[in-house]
Amino acid sequence: MKKLSRRNFIKGGLATTAAVAVLKEKKSKASGDFDNYPEGMGVIVDLTRCVGCRSCEAACNKEQGLPEPAVPFDDFSVFDYMHHGEKRRTDETAYTIVNRYNPPAIDHPLFRKVQCNHCNEPACLTSCFVNAYTKTPEGAVIYDASVCVGCRTCMVACPFYIPTFKYSSAFTPRIMKCIFCYDTRLKEGKPPACVEACPQEALTFGKRVDVLEIGKQRIRRNPDKYVDHIYGEHEVGGTAWMYLSSVPFDQVGFDTHVPKEPIINSVKEFLAMVPMVLTIWPGLFVGFHLLATKKDRVREMEKEAELKKAKENDEKEEQA
């Protein structure tokens, strides 16, 4: 490296810091603290009431204008369908699906409806680097395809494996997921299509706080019928859609190992470290540089001093 004057040094150091500060200013606005919209709507799904008629699947398909399924909605052979040892899941043609389980403790099957749980602090939203997701005050987690880049981090982040990608499209791919019928119904205070279609009242729609209370009441009144847990009350920080079951939740396909706090909490450790590195590193490493190259500079100064002396001596001799 060429000789580095102190001025150049400070210039370089400052430029770096400034550049980084400008870039990162936005970043340091701490990871979002979402209001847990208290007026948000929710649904409680009672597994003991569901008979697996797939009406909700049909209603969702119609409401959201999804393609006609390969197997019609009155064909129950889909419950036997297995792929890679897994039961059916949401995909680009279905925002909601119902799966059948045969828990060992009881003599009849149970059915579980799967759709977006509309988390209070959604992992898809907090992981999205283009803000394609919004949690609306009504409680829905909606998605804006016009800004989405298609990185699919939301799919990695979602603990419930809900967002799916339209892989089949080359020019207009997008995330496909349940949006609580936000555009067509929820916005106007109406329940989503699946809830309205349910003939068994297995799905109860209302304010999240209210349906949670209904769920608790059912458990209190029938302690023998239900396990004493509402899936979604606390899971990943609470979800708008919650479940009641008569058997332990892991027997009906729920992941009981998801954290009890929002997913973003496990990322905060890293996010907190970012401003430290940004502020401490420049000074620290410029300091290292000064220390590491001190000898060189001392040597140079000595050399200059010697030269100066030699010059002076020469001048003196000349004068003499």
Place this chain on the structure above:
Amino acid sequence: MKLFSKKRPEIPIVHHTKEDGSAWTIKEKLCLGLSIDDYKKQFIRNPVNWFMAMILAIGIPLILGRYAFGLGWVTHASNDYPWGLFLGFGLFGMVPLSASGFMLGTTVELFGRKDFHAIERLALLNGLLGYFFAVVFLEIDLGMPWRLPYPMFVSLGPAAVLFLVAWHVATYLSVQIAEVLPALFEWMGWLKGKRIIRKYVLGLTVAGIILSTLHQGALGALFTYAPAKVHPLWISAQFQWIHFFVSSIFGGLSMVIIASTLIINFMNWRCDDDFKDNLDYITIGLAKGASYAMITYLVIKLVAVAHDQEWTYLLTGWGSYYMLELGVAVVLPMFMFALGIRNNWVTLIRFGAFITAIGIIWNRLNTSLICFNWQMYQEIPHWKEVWITVTIYAIYFMTYRFIVYRLPIVYEWKGER
């Protein structure tokens, strides 16, 4: 390039002017002083080029097909495994192996270790190309590749880890271009450009350290979004970013050792004496640096297991696999480095570096694919996905070779500098 190693012992084109005093044209410089016919002949004679052509002959149509028919045409279109080889290998694997740029930049420019000067440019180039091709892989994988600038200019989600990765990779790529440009300027003979960059070299180096620390770490932190999906042994909310950052240090250093080994063996005609004479000494020095990073890495890995109380997992099958990874990919090469440093066995170090680099890729694939969804089925990538990955890597290799053939990377420009 047997042509040069056998028939012409002198290094081709290291000066702006020919022996008779006239200047080389850019075209002559590009053809390494050969006539176009001669250049073609030697190109066709080289079996490596045939091999590359074979990969590309199938790979290029597959890439075109991916853009014409969508990602679903070349992958399994898995909703359970949203990230496959393109990111698992191309982004998470290539980026740590490209940490060499900031490592050697720091060593030479910041700590003033001039004894590593001969390898600095190779390390910078290795970094630049690695990052550039990581972005190429990203452009294959993104659903809407034409929206790459969206997170920067259209719709900002600053609280997301990926936002940080995007910004840092973009700015760091620019920093690395600036760091490698002097080599191009020398070769082109535009000295003014070189001097301008020279002024800011310290600023660029420090920016490189900051950006590297953060985005190498951020790549790890991306997986903390999936705490319940990745096997607990491969994820740690507290330490994930340190694991990824520290392992990138020895990954990057090993990659420089590999690149320099290939170059001194197969491109000996291009290296000057400074590079050839110092390489053994430098390789040992790099191995020393890598060893320190490796022991640090092992300690933090252990701390993570202890902190998250994961000892019981070590007794399971996954635990054995975890220890196999650490044993083969870190402990074994660490001992090879130690032996090599002690006894001046450079060849052993070079084998160790090779194992280390493969080990880094193995670790990243474990985190992103193999131990991801560990309670579910195992995704095995589609053959087209594998082929495209190999194709991009082949293009990376050819670009790398094209540049080292020409620019003053492993030799010093003799003309005006």
